[in-house]
Structures are given as C-alpha cells and as structure tokens.
Amino acid sequence: MDIKKIGIATTALLLCANLPMQTHAMAAESKQVYTTKAESKLKSNLEEGQGSFLDVTDYFSVVPGKSSSIDKNIVTITPDQKQQVGGLWSDSTNKVNLTKNFHLEANLYMGANQNGADGMAFVMQNDPRGNSALGQLGGALGIYGSNFVQNALAVEFDTYYNEDMDRDVVPNREHMAITIPSADSTLTHHALNILPEGVHFADGNEHLVVFDWDAATKTLSYSYQGYTGSYQVQDLQATFGSSEVIFGFTGSTGSEKNLQKLKITELQINGISPELALEINDTKGNNNGKAEPSETVSVKNTISNATDDATSFKMEYG
Ligand SMILES: [Ca+2]
Ligand SMILES: [Ca+2]
Structure with a gap:
C-alpha cells in the first residue's frame, strides 16, 4: 500500500x-x-486492538428483533436455523462520507452445509429506516423484497440459486455480485463471479473479504478468495440520495439454512x-x-x- x-x-x-x-x-x-469523533474512536479502537476491534458494539449494532447477534467481536448474522433474517449496521450518527475513501476487511464464515442457504451481503445504504433497515428473508438476503434496503449498493455472497432473483446468473450456481437492491423479483448481478462446479461458500472455513470505496472514481470493489469485482456509481445522489451512508452486513436463511457469521478485522472510514x-x-x-x-x-x-x-x-x- x-x-x-x-x-x-x-x-x-x-x-x-x-x-x-x-x-x-x-x-x-x-x-x-x-474530523469526527467516530474517526477518533475508530483510530483508538484499532490501536488498542492492534488492528482489530475488541468490541464491535462501539460502532455497530444489529437490527433489533431480528436474527443477528454480537458476541465480543464475532457477529452472527444468522444462526443455523431456517427462515432467519438479520443485519448489522454502523452507527447512524457517524456516517461514512463517500467523497473520501473507505476500506473494510472482514473474515466471513458462510457455514458448513454445502446445500444450505441463503448467503450474506455487504451493504452501503442511506435508507430512511437507518440502522433498522432490513429486507426479506430467503433469497432476498435481507436486502431485497417489498421492504428492500433503499438508496443502497450491495455485494452479495449468494449460496443458493433462486429461479427468480438469480435469473441472470448463468450457469446457475453460487455466486458473488454487486447489486442495487430493489423490490423487483428480477435483479441485475453486476461484477458477477460464479463459483466453479463443486465449490461452495459454505466450506466450514473463514475467508477474508475486502471492500474498497474509491472516492475519486465512485467505485465499490470487492475481493474474496482471488475473485474480484467492481461497480462504478455515476452519481452519489441518484444511487444513495446523499453523499453519506451507513454500512454493514445482512443475511438470511429460508427453507435451507446455515450458520453465517463474520468478524471485522480492519476499517478505515473518511480517510482516517x-x-x-x-x-x-x-x-x-x-x-x-x-x-x-x-x-x-x-x-x-x-x-x-x-x-x-x-x-x-x-x-x-x-
Ligand atoms: Ca440466491
Ligand atoms: Ca444472487
């Protein structure tokens, strides 16, 4: 670097x-x-934790009444149960300024059941519901559906092919992609990477994922196990309705399930x-x-x- x-x-x-x-x-x-208290706090957290968070709750909270929970620095997005949906969002009073670069690294654990579902998503959003925003369960990954997360950009790690929402994913396997959440049952999967036959997100191991927002080009990028993708936003107002967002992770299960959890290991916001x-x-x-x-x-x-x-x-x- x-x-x-x-x-x-x-x-x-x-x-x-x-x-x-x-x-x-x-x-x-x-x-x-x-620039802001949040940046100071993040910096001191990083220093105290030598590069990792001792307590995620200093800057993040889970969507109340849903399936996510925090234990120290481990965030369980969904327990290994059917019909779950949950999410984790950053502090809505200390937003991320998208005119500055953003960097986040986390270890994702997508479960151990290769036939499980449904996956997780990293999301930057300016939904009016703030840190209680959450979409539907199952194939909606907590970001799509009638109550979709608005003014958002998402990177989905989708462990289950759905005939409707994953229609443009060919061949029909597990995949990662950048999407603009909406209520539509047909989505466009941008920056799409499809896992090879026989390879599954839910391999019983943690894997590092890295997200970067490049302020100069308004581009969101992801990197996961050698797969990379990026998506350029034309206009911050059109996509987010603002130049400020909160960010976090969502996930869901449906008729199939998996334990899905993560640990944030590095975070830089607003150029700190x-x-x-x-x-x-x-x-x-x-x-x-x-x-x-x-x-x-x-x-x-x-x-x-x-x-x-x-x-x-x-x-x-x-
Ligand atoms: Ca899916
Ligand atoms: Ca998908």
Whole structure:
C-alpha cells in the first residue's frame, strides 16, 4: 500500500528552561484534531486492538428483533436455523462520507452445509429506516423484497440459486455480485463471479473479504478468495440520495439454512488512519531528549496516511 505524505509541519521552539523534550512531543500529538469523533474512536479502537476491534458494539449494532447477534467481536448474522433474517449496521450518527475513501476487511464464515442457504451481503445504504433497515428473508438476503434496503449498493455472497432473483446468473450456481437492491423479483448481478462446479461458500472455513470505496472514481470493489469485482456509481445522489451512508452486513436463511457469521478485522472510514512520525533535533544533538536553556530545538511532524485518500486535517501547536 502506498504511503502518501499529506502534510508536513515544522516549527521551532526556543526553550527557556531545561525541560524534557517528551513534554513537547506529547503536546504536539495531543492537539491533533480529527474530523469526527467516530474517526477518533475508530483510530483508538484499532490501536488498542492492534488492528482489530475488541468490541464491535462501539460502532455497530444489529437490527433489533431480528436474527443477528454480537458476541465480543464475532457477529452472527444468522444462526443455523431456517427462515432467519438479520443485519448489522454502523452507527447512524457517524456516517461514512463517500467523497473520501473507505476500506473494510472482514473474515466471513458462510457455514458448513454445502446445500444450505441463503448467503450474506455487504451493504452501503442511506435508507430512511437507518440502522433498522432490513429486507426479506430467503433469497432476498435481507436486502431485497417489498421492504428492500433503499438508496443502497450491495455485494452479495449468494449460496443458493433462486429461479427468480438469480435469473441472470448463468450457469446457475453460487455466486458473488454487486447489486442495487430493489423490490423487483428480477435483479441485475453486476461484477458477477460464479463459483466453479463443486465449490461452495459454505466450506466450514473463514475467508477474508475486502471492500474498497474509491472516492475519486465512485467505485465499490470487492475481493474474496482471488475473485474480484467492481461497480462504478455515476452519481452519489441518484444511487444513495446523499453523499453519506451507513454500512454493514445482512443475511438470511429460508427453507435451507446455515450458520453465517463474520468478524471485522480492519476499517478505515473518511480517510482516517493517519500515522504520526515525530522528529526532534536540538542544535547540540547530544543531550538525549533534553534541551539546554536558550537552545533552539526544531520539531518536525510528518503525517502520512496509509490509505491513498489525502484527507485534510488540522495540526495545532501549543
Ligand atoms: Ca440466491
Ligand atoms: Ca444472487
């Protein structure tokens, strides 16, 4: 991943007392201002959890009264029971800005029953129902049907071929695709990948899935076990009714079933994940972090962002 340097700030301090340099390093870091609280929270979660979430409930919640549940950082979308539907959504008060890049990685477990159903979907949405939005069960995957998730874009991992909704999937096998959820019984499967004969999502193992939103090209991409696909949105307003969305996962079972669960392992929203490198030099260069009275000390902050999204943020010096 490219490290893109997005800002350099240099300042010089004239010290009048024999202060330990660490004082100044801390001051510079603590004044860093992030765009929203959610970003700060995500960043601290990632730091505390060393790249993974300790508690998903800090930023996500399941659709109340449905079949999904959270246990620590494991989200069960559907238990291994028939006629289930559930979903997990991000905090509706801290939305994702689609003019900035987005990156999410998760481990998906689609079950162990090769003849099971129905699958899961990753969804970005601006449904008026917010984080209680959910479609129908069975082949509708919790995103389609009369109560479909509106103003949305979805990546479905479909473990069961349905004669109606999967009509354009040829040959008629398990597949992944990007869709625009609607109430129509005929869907268009964009960026379609069909699993080979005898290969099943429900293989009893977890697999990494990666989603990226590229703000510059308005393109959603997925990557799963070597399969990739992407879909370009022409207009944010037309697709989402906004430039801000919430995101999450849905899933369902029907007359067939599977245990379907996931673990979010990496998340970057609104271009966060800045890394701060602090370089301190005093003019004598030999006093191990302590400056002498009247000595000039230079402090150089280099802020880099591991995403390729050059989000602006503010530096303050005290
Ligand atoms: Ca299906
Ligand atoms: Ca499908």
